[in-house]
Amino acid sequence: MSREIELSKCKDERIREVDRYYQTVLLTIGLKDHLDNHAKECRFVSAEPRFFAREGHEIRPDVVIQYTSGYGALCEIKTSLPMPDGYLLNSLSQIEKYSIDVTGWDTPDHRVKDHDILLFCHALDFDRVVQRIQQWLEDGSIKISKKLCICEWSTITSPKTGKDVVLIRKRFGDTSCDELNRMLQENIVVDIQKVVIDYEKCKFTRKEPPLEYTMQELWVNVFREMTTKTESFEVSIDEILKVAIDYYIPWSNIEGEYSQVRRTWIRKAVEGFCAIGLAEQSESNPQRFRILHQKQIQKDILDYMIEALCNLTIKQTPKRPMVDQEATTPQKPLSDFTRENRADVS
């Protein structure tokens, strides 16, 4: 593949990831808004919960819903899912981890009677993913002992109202909550206009954002708080984190909840800036970084960051040696990725 094609492919992929992450945040806010305003038998509990399995392992659902019946649901939102079956199975293995009893619920003993698993897939991935999941459930590649409900989501312009909406609809399985089933059956439609203000305060979900998403948010917004003029300045990771915590409020006030933005995300973003020449480590204090303001930088800063990072990735990827067809390692069979053969599945 020529370098230009590789670069263009890499850029398209990363731009799509940033966009999908933005849409995922809208979906989460939209779901919360809808349940807060319309549901009686279930409620949106959190988007940044801390849950633990019996062995003390932390599990990380994207959203938690609880029903008045004493049951609950752990939700996994998939922004985009890989095409190759092996990678897809790997990335769906997370829902298997939800298939055990966990603590961390918003109840006095932090437990519920039982819980469902809700998987939200983007509409563009949905058909492919459901087909595979059905197949893997049948052949035992994925084992789930809880009720599994799969919904598709997308942001569209409503043909009825002409408004931009987040559309969520149930396409596979059921939950234990009749009201939630009915809502999902009849489609949850959230007017994006209603949730835009919330988005400005909640730009991050539980899921780690694409590197470029965090970088651009820091560059355009958070760094403005840290300097009065458009010029280079020095800063530490903790100082950035403090501003981020101040302005990106937690999703709810449940005890043990994370703040929206993680230190590791900020550290990675600053490393990203250093890698592409927009920041440098301070010589006198390695804990501090100099954020460099460059006058002649490209105006489309997100595109600039993505292109620079893609260029680095392409440079670092070693070129495949030209070898005989016979000498090539045979492709791994799909069974290598299945539950029995994967060490990471508990």
Place this chain on the structure above:
Amino acid sequence: MEAAKDDVLPIGMTLTLNEIARSHMKKEYGSIKVITHVSDVEFKDLVDDLLELGMQVDCREISREDDFVLSSCTAVRQVRRLLISGNFFVLQKKPFLYFITGERNPFFGKILLNISRDLYPELLRTYVTSEDLYGLLTDFSKAKRIQLRYTEFVYKRMFGDAFSDRRHEKRLDPYKHKEFSDAFKKAREQGGKVDRIRVFGDGYSFRVSRSGILRLYQGDFSEYYRFFICRIAECAASRWKVFEKRARKELPQKEVLPILVNFDSSVFEDLTTRKQLLQVIADYSNCEYSIIHGTNPHVYVAIFDKMDNSSFTLKTYGTSSLMLVPQIRTSKASLVRFSKHLLDNFQEGNIVDFKA
């Protein structure tokens, strides 16, 4: 709308400015030009900043009456090998500041307009809407009982210069001049808005424009000031109140307080328009931006104004509005500058506070 009595020029200043205007207007093709601004800073305190930009400006106060201060200034600047110099007057009554000059180009274009631009954000050039211009002309016409007719007008359709559809209409036969209202009607019929118009009637001949540049060819300067100059500045200042104290860092609960720009028609129904909006953003000077979500079904862009270290996000809101969402640090000046860019390059809209 009636001309405000408070904004009548003091008597001494009326005589001085009328005399200055007359001396320029009596020259062949002479006129007096005014650039209107909003500024809270004394102009003399800004002059030093211009030196760094290669412009030497010297000012001398010549009159101070009531709240008005009038200074006479000279400006010199070397443009390539050409040394351009000229005189202008600065009339200031806080929060308004006017440049007044009889000089022509290149001084007007290369010096005075540059000063106006370079002193941003301390100096904000005003802009008004087409409806404002219509109101001002109507008021003047009624109060003075003068039938104003137009000699030329420029209107802009959507996308201003970039996708312009301008009509430059010039009638040489004086008997065929029509009333100014006809120009506004014509512009409207073509789906556009009057950007500037030159009118005349009963000893007056002048031009008014949305971009805060005014020109008097014939007539009484103090009346022109009363009916147009100061009112255009007041109009802009009152409209810009909506941009004040929007930054999240200035608000006790760090609230998010968006602003809506409402357009007359469903401009964003068409996907092409949403794409063209991205081009308008790309053409915005001194900024960096991130297109987080482009065109389908809406546009969401984060903009960083490098001129004053501000940022805001922009989102198409429904089919006929744009939402500007102030971020942690968002200045009034940056919102004014961007809304002016929209007016010039996209479409004139009505700016209002967003009520959730």
